[in-house]
Structure formats: C-alpha cells, structure tokens
Amino acid sequence: MPVPLYQAKAEFFRMLGHPVRIRVLELLQDGPKAVRDLLAEIDVEASSLSAQLAVLRRSGIVTATREGSTVVYALAGGDVAELLGAARRILTELLAGQNELLAQLLEEPA
Amino acid sequence: MPVPLYQAKAEFFRMLGHPVRIRVLELLQDGPKAVRDLLAEIDVEASSLSAQLAVLRRSGIVTATREGSTVVYALAGGDVAELLGAARRILTELLAGQNELLAQLLEEPA
DNA sequence: TGTCGAATTGAAGAAATCTTCAATTCGACA
DNA sequence: TGTCGAATTGAAGATTTCTTCAATTCGACA
Numbered sequence: 516m517p518v519p520l521y522q523a524k525a526e527f528f529r530m531l532g533h534p535v536r537i538r539v540l541e542l543l544q545d546g547p548k549a550v551r552d553l554l555a556e557i558d559v560e561a562s563s564l565s566a567q568l569a570v571l572r573r574s575g576i577v578t579a580t581r582e583g584s585t586v587v588y589a590l591a592g593g594d595v596a597e598l599l600g601a602a603r604r605i606l607t608e609l610l611a612g613q614n615e616l617l618a619q620l621l622e623e624p625a
Numbered sequence: 626m627p628v629p630l631y632q633a634k635a636e637f638f639r640m641l642g643h644p645v646r647i648r649v650l651e652l653l654q655d656g657p658k659a660v661r662d663l664l665a666e667i668d669v670e671a672s673s674l675s676a677q678l679a680v681l682r683r684s685g686i687v688t689a690t691r692e693g694s695t696v697v698y699a700l701a702g703g704d705v706a707e708l709l710g711a712a713r714r715i716l717t718e719l720l721a722g723q724n725e726l727l728a729q730l731l732e733e734p735a
Numbered sequence: 736t737g738t739c740g741a742a743t744t745g746a747a748g749a750a751a752t753c754t755t756c757a758a759t760t761c762g763a764c765a
Numbered sequence: 766t767g768t769c770g771a772a773t774t775g776a777a778g779a780t781t782t783c784t785t786c787a788a789t790t791c792g793a794c795a
Contacts, residue, residue, distance in 0.1 A: 519644070521644050521647045521648050521651065522644045523716060523720065524644075524647050524709070524712060524713070524716060525641070525642050525643050525644040525646070525647050526642070527712060527715070527716050527719075528638045528639075528641035528642040528647070528712065529638075529639065529642030529643075530642075531635070531638035531642075532635050532636070532638040532639030532640075532641075532642050533635050533639075534629070534631050534632045534634075534635040536635070537631045537634050537635050537638070538631050541631065574719065575719040575722050575723060576715070576719065591718075591719075591722070592718060593714070593715040593718045593719065594711065594714065594715065595715065597711045597714075598708075598711040598712060598715055599634070600711075601704065601707045601708040601710075601711045602634060602637060602638065602708060603634070604703070604704065604707075605637070605686070605703040605704065605705065605708055606633060606634060606637050608701075608702060608703045609637075609684065609685045609686065609701075609703070610633065612685050612701070613685060
C-alpha cells in the first residue's frame with residue numbers, strides 16, 4: 516500500500532490548482548502546442564510558465580517533445596475534457612449559489 | 626467580468642487539494658454526517674478537521690447545520706461523484722503510466 | 736566555432752497553506 | 766446558574782508554493 520489513494524487524489528487536484536496550469540490544459544485540448552504559442556496566449560513570464568509546465572509534466576498529465584529548437588506540449592491522454600466539464604458544472608452551481616446569497620443580502624439590509 | 630473563469634476553476638481545484646477534504650467529500654457521498662462521525666473515520670485533530678471543513682464550507686460545496694449539540698455536514702448538491710469519478714479515471718491512467726516507467730527503469734539498469 | 740532564440744533551471748524572497756495549542760462559543764442538562 | 770461535550774476560532778510557527786531574476790542548456794545557422 517504505497518500512497519493512500521485519497522492522498523494521491525489530493526495531490527492530483529492540487530496539481531490542477533493554478534490558473535496558468537488550468538489555462539494550459541484548456542489550450543492543449545485543441546491539440547498540441549509549442550511553448551512559444553502558449554506563452555503568446557497566457558499572460559505570464561516565460562520562466563514562470565516553464566515552472567508550471569514542469570508541474571504538469573511531473574504529474575504525467577502532459578508530455579513534452581522537442582522539435583527542433585522548440586518544445587511542444589500535448590495532453591498525455593486521459594479525458595481531461597470530462598474532468599474540466601464536471602468541474603465547470605459544479606462551479607457554475609456554486610457561483611450561482613453565491614449570487615443568490617449576495618442578492619439576498621442586498622435585498623435585506625440589516 | 627469579476628473573477629476570470631480559469632482563476633475560479635483553479636481556486637476550485639485548490640479547494641479540493643487536501644487529503645482530509647477529499648476524505649470528507651467521499652464520506653458525505655453516503656449521506657449527511659455529524660462532525661463527530663467524520664472525526665471517527667479520519668485520522669486528524671479536531672481543530673484541523675474544523676479548519677478543513679471551514680474551507681469546504683466557504684467554497685459552498687458543503688452545508689453545515691446545527692442539530693442540538695452537534696453539527697451535521699452534507700454535500701450542497703452538485704454532482705461531486707461525477708467529478709471524483711472523472712478524477713479517478715485520469716489518476717488511474719497516470720499511476721499506471723508511472724508504474725510502466727518504473728518497470729522499464731527496473732528492466733534496464735543503466 | 737560563435738552566437739542567437741527558445742526553454743529550462745537555480746536561488747532568494749514573498750505569499751499562501753497547514754498544524755498545533757489554547758481559548759471560546761453554543762447547546763444540553765443537572 | 767454552572768459545567769460538560771461538541772465544534773470552532775485565533776495565533777504562532779513550520780512547510781510549501783509562486784514569482785522574479787540571473788544563469789544555463791540545447792538546437793539552429795551563419
């Protein structure tokens with residue numbers, strides 16, 4: 516019994532828990548992309564992007580292959596779209612709930 | 626445009642990124658549970674569990690209701706099972722991939 | 736070979752997160 | 766009212782994560 520499963524799950528979600536990493540995964544759903552292209556679409560320093568790409572690589576959710584002088588990243592497989600979709604559905608509910616709450620607070624000033 | 630969506634997503638995943646919080650969500654899938662019962666099933670200090678429950682509460686993914694002298698937590702709705710399922714499928718692949726890699730390394734000692 | 740561009744790495748400091756311990760709140764109940 | 770149990774909160778300290786800047790690696794190509 517190496518790593519307890521719930522700990523592996525927690526690490527997995529933590530790996531997803533960064534705006535730049537989310538953006539990268541979303542962009543890679545349209546197909547492989549060179550670092551340079553990712554950099555053009557995400558507002559972040561090159562070295563910071565590299566660090567976040569390294570996190571994704573270490574987890575195994577993306578692969579990096581060198582092509583000439585550039586490096587191309589791709590999803591390693593796995594239905595990332597399904598995961599992000601499920602997350603979006605829940606998130607939509609949560610945000611809606613928060614808006615309701617906000618609306619109530621505005622209606623009933625103490 | 627309040628919070629960019631990819632940032633909300635990242636925060637959402639970060640909220641999931643803790644072993645105790647994962648355990649709680651898994652346990653709550655069987656129905657509402659009192660804090661005392663969660664505490665009995667998870668190996669953690671009471672105050673630490675409280676802190677993690679507070680994180681879940683603030684995100685809105687669970688609700689807490691006081692019943693007499695105990696507090697009962699429940700999933701706030703949202704298909705958490707679907708999300709955890711999607712995560713497990715990807716995670717299974719990733720772990721399998723890592724095992725392959727490990728096996729290769731053991732086969733071909735440099 | 737020398738150098739340019741693309742990408743990564745290392746180190747240092749800032750910021751966020753976790754755990755622990757002590758103190759506090761809130762019902763229940765004698 | 767006084768006190769017990771359940772749960773939360775606050776503060777302090779340790780750990781992890783992120784960003785930035787400088788230095789480095791690796792191809793490409795003149």
